[in-house]
Amino acid sequence: MDLNAAAIKNIIFPMLKYAKNNNTLDYLANLNKTQFLPMGEIISVQKEKLRKLLLHCVNNIPAYQTYKEIIPVIEKEPAEALAHFPILTKQQVNDMQDIFIFPDADKSKLIPNRSGGSTGQPVRFYIDRPTSEHSEAARWRALSWWDISIGDKCLMVWGNPLELSNHEKLIYNMKERFLKNIIFVSAYSLNPKSVHKYAGMINTSKPKYFYGYASALHLLAQLVIKNNVQIKHRPKVIVSTAETLYDFQRETIEKAFRCRVINEYGARDAGIIAYECKNGKMHISAENMIVEIVDIETKRPLKSGKSGLVIITDLNNYSMPRLRYQLGDIASLSDETCGCGINLPLIDNVQGREDDIFVSSDGNYVHAVYFCNLARSYPSIRQFQIIQKTRHDLLLKIIKNDPFIESEIMSYIKEIYKVMGHINIDIEYVDAIEPAASGKIRYSKREFPLIV
Numbered sequence: 001m002d003l004n005a006a007a008i009k010n011i012i013f014p015m016l017k018y019a020k021n022n023n024t025l026d027y028l029a030n031l032n033k034t035q036f037l038p039m040g041e042i043i044s045v046q047k048e049k050l051r052k053l054l055l056h057c058v059n060n061i062p063a064y065q066t067y068k069e070i071i072p073v074i075e076k077e078p079a080e081a082l083a084h085f086p087i088l089t090k091q092q093v094n095d096m097q098d099i100f101i102f103p104d105a106d107k108s109k110l111i112p113n114r115s116g117g118s119t120g121q122p123v124r125f126y127i128d129r130p131t132s133e134h135s136e137a138a139r140w141r142a143l144s145w146w147d148i149s150i151g152d153k154c155l156m157v158w159g160n161p162l163e164l165s166n167h168e169k170l171i172y173n174m175k176e177r178f179l180k181n182i183i184f185v186s187a188y189s190l191n192p193k194s195v196h197k198y199a200g201m202i203n204t205s206k207p208k209y210f211y212g213y214a215s216a217l218h219l220l221a222q223l224v225i226k227n228n229v230q231i232k233h234r235p236k237v238i239v240s241t242a243e244t245l246y247d248f249q250r251e252t253i254e255k256a257f258r259c260r261v262i263n264e265y266g267a268r269d270a271g272i273i274a275y276e277c278k279n280g281k282m283h284i285s286a287e288n289m290i291v292e293i294v295d296i297e298t299k300r301p302l303k304s305g306k307s308g309l310v311i312i313t314d315l316n317n318y319s320m321p322r323l324r325y326q327l328g329d330i331a332s333l334s335d336e337t338c339g340c341g342i343n344l345p346l347i348d349n350v351q352g353r354e355d356d357i358f359v360s361s362d363g364n365y366v367h368a369v370y371f372c373n374l375a376r377s378y379p380s381i382r383q384f385q386i387i388q389k390t391r392h393d394l395l396l397k398i399i400k401n402d403p404f405i406e407s408e409i410m411s412y413i414k415e416i417y418k419v420m421g422h423i424n425i426d427i428e429y430v431d432a433i434e435p436a437a438s439g440k441i442r443y444s445k446r447e448f449p450l451i452v
């Protein structure tokens, strides 16, 4: 038995409730109940929270006070009222931050947050303690589907907190190690030498689950396989987050650690949005947020099954509410019900970033994940990056494998033409594909705005 896990679950978390008024455990207990309610009742819980939030917004938040006339609609049909509010972009949040902050909020209790700015557009905003605790509870609820509970030992493969000084880093690592039972592996320190050290760590400390961003977990798995490293301990589950998890990455990670890899769909500026269940479906944290999918161009809500922009309304953040916040990801909603016993609604085809969407010569949208997954059918391609530079130009960077068969590249290109139509494709053979400043490798990117 992991004593540290037991102490965190039974002593530290209950203590935090009294010492710091941390309500994560209470929120978790609620979420554990609501997930089994009939879908209609889950939606009622959601609507009631939305009604309260919208009333708070029109009464107290400067950005939304001009919407007071729709109070009767909010009272009667909050979901319908939500559609009256404009979609909010990251740029607007950055430019007009102050008008979204609740004037009576205790400023000292606001938690400044900044979404990853390495490849996308950074956004500065505040969340409050309840928002963060609700989100944490949603993560623990979903991990419980995989037999993981609060405090269980975790191997976290992540970028180093570079901004911290060495002393702060030490404290950070100790805090993670003892208070949260997290063993931290820096994605920047992964190499053929260090992989033996990390394998030893996995074998002796037996983390119950791994957690990390897709490309870092994939790199660790590749090093394990390539260097024939013995991994004797099998975790319960490996959670991939923060990036699109490509099929080839999932396969390699599952092969290296003989364990199921699942997707967490979360964002720093939206919390835990959805989590994969045992049936491989992504269940939305519906008690915490409303997820809408809207058309990329018209921004009109789309029916289930249609892919579009993900729009989030966080139902817990009263300090800085952001109604209908455009996240920058692409996904579709699903009407299906899942047989796993969890009745939370489903989100499908979460395809990550909006700038992963390419435009074909006849104006169709094509998600670059398609090309990334396709590339894996050609062994001659060791690594690649596909960039749509303009509407008519694609750049394909390839690291050759040994052996290398030219005709494979030609047939890959043919497949790209089939989907992208008449477009110019430049091929560059390179020795390395540089990761972004965050350490993440982007496999695909569109470099021009979608709507001109």
Ligand SMILES: [Zn+2]
Pocket: 277, 278, 279, 280, 281, 283, 338, 339, 340, 341, 342
């Ligand atoms: Zn399910």
